[in-house]
Amino acid sequence: MTEKYPFSKGLAGVPAAETVLSFINGQEGKLYYLGIPIEEWAEHSTFEEVALALLLRRLPKKDEMKMFNAALRSARELPPEVIDFILDLPPDTHPMAALRTVVSLLEAYDYDAKLEDLEAKFRISVRLIAKFPTIVAYFDRARKGLELIPPDPTLGHAANFLYMLKGERPSDYEARVMDIALILHADHGMNASTFTAMVIASTLSDMYSAITGGVAALKGPLHGGANERVLKMLKEIGSPENAEKYILDKLAKKERIMGFGHRVYKAYDPRARILKKFAEELTKRSEFYQTAVKVEEIMIREKGAKGIFPNVDFYSGLVYNALGIDTDLFTPIFAIARVAGWTAHVLEYLEDNRIFRPRAIYKGEIDKKYIPIDER
Numbered sequence: 001m002t003e004k005y006p007f008s009k010g011l012a013g014v015p016a017a018e019t020v021l022s023f024i025n026g027q028e029g030k031l032y033y034l035g036i037p038i039e040e041w042a043e044h045s046t047f048e049e050v051a052l053a054l055l056l057r058r059l060p061k062k063d064e065m066k067m068f069n070a071a072l073r074s075a076r077e078l079p080p081e082v083i084d085f086i087l088d089l090p091p092d093t094h095p096m097a098a099l100r101t102v103v104s105l106l107e108a109y110d111y112d113a114k115l116e117d118l119e120a121k122f123r124i125s126v127r128l129i130a131k132f133p134t135i136v137a138y139f140d141r142a143r144k145g146l147e148l149i150p151p152d153p154t155l156g157h158a159a160n161f162l163y164m165l166k167g168e169r170p171s172d173y174e175a176r177v178m179d180i181a182l183i184l185h186a187d188h189g190m191n192a193s194t195f196t197a198m199v200i201a202s203t204l205s206d207m208y209s210a211i212t213g214g215v216a217a218l219k220g221p222l223h224g225g226a227n228e229r230v231l232k233m234l235k236e237i238g239s240p241e242n243a244e245k246y247i248l249d250k251l252a253k254k255e256r257i258m259g260f261g262h263r264v265y266k267a268y269d270p271r272a273r274i275l276k277k278f279a280e281e282l283t284k285r286s287e288f289y290q291t292a293v294k295v296e297e298i299m300i301r302e303k304g305a306k307g308i309f310p311n312v313d314f315y316s317g318l319v320y321n322a323l324g325i326d327t328d329l330f331t332p333i334f335a336i337a338r339v340a341g342w343t344a345h346v347l348e349y350l351e352d353n354r355i356f357r358p359r360a361i362y363k364g365e366i367d368k369k370y371i372p373i374d375e376r
């Protein structure tokens with residue numbers, strides 16, 4: 001009470017850690033992984049390479065990539081007990097709740113979880129990155145009463161995910177679009193879910209607990225859950241002509257338009273720009289796509305001056321929808337990518353750990369008298 005601390009609601013603008021993993025230049029709408037612009041990663045790299053680069057904090061060499069690819073492929077399958085658990089989950093469980101629960105359960109089947117050294121945590125990170133797509137695809141097929149499709153070790157990370165989900169091999173183009181979507185979502189500075197994972201890890205809890213927390217934080221509509229809601233909104237709007245009234249009504253009621261705004265970006269999110277191009281190609285400029293473009297136009301006209309532009313979640317849903325993926329899997333796909341960033345940040349932070357322990361500003365009274373319950 002007597003001490004004075006600087007206070008920023010929602011920790012806005014407060015640095016919580018140092019990192020070399022990613023950097024957002026919010027004023028100019030730029031994103032870098034390891035100093036390399038996101039556009040270059042999207043053009044030249046694969047999700048697997050991005051994931052290993054983040055874990056190693058440098059560009060991997062050829063033999064390291066080979067070993068990592070082999071490790072990922074051999075770790076994709078889930079323990080039989082975990083598969084039984086997925087098959088028993090109520091079909092109306094939200095896929096993010098299923099993912100969160102299964103990640104937590106996996107700890108029980110991994111001996112490394114009991115070890116505290118960073119090498120064990122690195123091995124768990126690789127396993128988690130490998131298993132996320134399998135959890136999501138198995139749960140989706142289980143809830144639909146479809147036969148589970150085991151991972152195909154001849155396919156890359158993105159292609160294998162689409163294969164396990166749909167039971168047929170994707171085209172090279174579809175696989176590449178998914179791969180790029182995963183690249184774009186792999187890391188993003190000190191976002192809420194990364195911070196959550198790091199706070200948990202900083203208590204020297206284990207990797208599974210930290211990543212379970214990351215999934216839980218990503219689930220919310222102000223974070224990863226926005227992509228699912230964008231598609232719901234576009235469906236409600238129906239066509240470009242309805243967009244003006246719909247958006248202005250919402251803004252007049254001070255409601256938030258999902259897929260817009262960002263704590264750090266005050267310019268166009270570079271990931272949204274890349275995804276917009278794929279949305280245009282995949283939907284062949286469908287009415288759905290044109291509705292989204294109209295919403296963007298209205299929002300920039302109304303809110304651009306305040307620094308509110310489309311974020312990564314605005315066009316990703318259109319891309320996944322065009323790939324034939326159910327709306328409630330959009331946030332789990334975000335998690336399939338972001339687990340690379342979560343694990344990399346946790347490993348980086350643990351090298352020089354200090355428990356996260358901020359303060360709260362006490363607004364109550366002090367030295368009050370305790371009143372027995374009968375006298376209240």
Ligand code: CMC
Binds near residue numbers: 222224306308312313
């Ligand atoms: N629609 C309408 N107005 C908005 C929006 C929006 N999407 N976002 C921010 N604003 C307004 C807000 O009403 C406020 O106005 P005023 O100053 O008049 O009160 C001003 O902009 C600042 O907003 P804020 O809530 O202080 O900003 P924040 O940094 O705390 O929140 C945000 C950032 C992403 C939570 C917010 O922009 C939002 O709710 N967006 C919609 C949800 C969304 O798309 N989330 C995905 C974020 S990107 C991917 C990810 O992180 O997962």
